[in-house]
Each structure stands twice: as structure tokens, then as C-alpha cells.
Amino acid sequence: MVQQEIRRGPWTEQEDFKLVYFVTMFGDRRWDFIAKVSGLNRTGKSCRLRWVNYLHPDLKRGKLTPQEEKLVMELHSKWGNRWSRIARKLPGRTDNEIKNYWRTHMRKKKAQEKKRAASLASRVSSSCQSSLSSNNHVVDSHASKEAGEEIGEKGYTMDDIWNDIVESEENIYNLQPVYDGHSEEGCNFSCPPPMPSPSWDEYNSHPLWVMDEEESNKMLFPDQYFPCYDQGNAYF
DNA sequence: AAGCAATGCAACCGCGCAGAC
DNA sequence: CGTCTGCGCGGTTGCATTGCT
Numbered sequence: 001m002v003q004q005e006i007r008r009g010p011w012t013e014q015e016d017f018k019l020v021y022f023v024t025m026f027g028d029r030r031w032d033f034i035a036k037v038s039g040l041n042r043t044g045k046s047c048r049l050r051w052v053n054y055l056h057p058d059l060k061r062g063k064l065t066p067q068e069e070k071l072v073m074e075l076h077s078k079w080g081n082r083w084s085r086i087a088r089k090l091p092g093r094t095d096n097e098i099k100n101y102w103r104t105h106m107r108k109k110k111a112q113e114k115k116r117a118a119s120l121a122s123r124v125s126s127s128c129q130s131s132l133s134s135n136n137h138v139v140d141s142h143a144s145k146e147a148g149e150e151i152g153e154k155g156y157t158m159d160d161i162w163n164d165i166v167e168s169e170e171n172i173y174n175l176q177p178v179y180d181g182h183s184e185e186g187c188n189f190s191c192p193p194p195m196p197s198p199s200w201d202e203y204n205s206h207p208l209w210v211m212d213e214e215e216s217n218k219m220l221f222p223d224q225y226f227p228c229y230d231q232g233n234a235y236f
Numbered sequence: 237a238a239g240c241a242a243t244g245c246a247a248c249c250g251c252g253c254a255g256a257c
Numbered sequence: 258c259g260t261c262t263g264c265g266c267g268g269t270t271g272c273a274t275t276g277c278t
Contacts, residue, residue, distance in 0.1 A: 107243080
């Protein structure tokens, strides 16, 4: 078989949808396996990252609250750049998010210090100038864009995707995921409760969920395609 | 209105660790 | 005990968006 080229770069809604589906089916552990069977042509690493940092249902969206910011400060002073460790103390926040926040924070701080130093120097050099400049004001209030609330131009949010899945509960297709919600120590959120796999018809009609016949057969009859999949139960 | 700089954030990379064999 | 494989972590990059001149 010809090895398909590994996809990189931004994820599409369809890829997200697929990933959510397969993680719901197999759990958020075997990333290489999920990467393979989902036909995403992504690495397991990439799948994991996308799930952990963006698709996980327990993730909070938007800016850190002042309380969270304070906690990050405290924990960072205690632990340094142990982002994952810090993230565990902030439910719904990821290490990546906190890391990005910290970088931004440090950048602002540095800019602030630079300004301060510059204004100090100018005051020293021109002692006659007594005007106390208000340069110290930090430009830190950004008209906050709704961080990550919307995916793509159509504004199809992850919540929408999850709603789609949850709504399809009525059409329970009798696959029981073996995965029962791992929540390892060291993960700041737990895996969502096993969701009933939606019927294929449900997805077939969904514009995001279009794939070729073989792929759809794989999903409907996984035991025929994946030796590790036995009567609706995956074993590894 | 246009161009440029700053900012925010998703995604990738490389390394190290742990478990399986 | 050494090797291999998969995963997690921290650092970094690149791009899109926003703000400023």
C-alpha cells in the first residue's frame, strides 16, 4: 500500500468531526491507532494535540479569569515553566493555553519595563523637563476577541459539534466503547463519558461527515477491518 | 484606506520517559 | 538488559487578527 502523505497545518471542521468521533469510540489514549483508523492522515501526536488543546469537551474557552491569572502567577513562581503541572490546577485549561498566556504576559511586562526604562532615561537626560509622563500606562486592555469560540468562517463551534453528537443519542447504534472515561492523574480533565455512537445515517446526512464507502464500512463494520475490534469492543 | 507592528493562538518539533517485547 | 514504540512536555514557529499611525 502506498503510504499517504501526512497532513499538517490547520485542521478542518471535517477532520475535527472525525477525530471527535474516533476518540469517542476508542478513547483518548491510543493516538497512533486513532490516527490510523480514522484515515485522517495525521500523526498520532497531531491528533492528541488537537484533542487536548482544542476539541476536548471540558475545555474552557476565552480569556483567563483574574483568579486564574493570579493562580498562574503563583504556581509559576513556585514551579517555573512546568506548564502541564500548572494546567492541572486550572480545570479546563491546557498547558498550551497557559504557556501562551505566560508568553504574552511576559512580553507585556518586558514592554512595560522597556518603556519605564526609556522614560527614566529621558527624565535623567533632560532634568529640566519635569513633566511626569504617563507612559507607564500599559496598553493591556485588548478588545478581546472571543478566543477560539468559533471555528472557521461559518462559525461552526465545537459546542455545535458536540451537540450534534449528543443529540444523536436517540439513534443509538449499538457499539459500546470499551473506553470508560480515563482520567489519569496528571490530566486536568477527564475523558467524556462514553457516548453512544450515532447512527451512520445521522452522519451521512451531515455536510461535515462525508467519506468514501470503504471508510464508512470501516466505521459500520469495524470488526471486518480492524482485527483488534471485536463485536463492538476494541481490545488492544 | 493602507501599511506596518503588535498580539494571540494553533500547531509543530525535539527530547525524554515509560512500558512492552 | 537493550531496543522499540507511543506518549507527554516544554520550547518554538507561523499565521491570522487587531490596533495604531
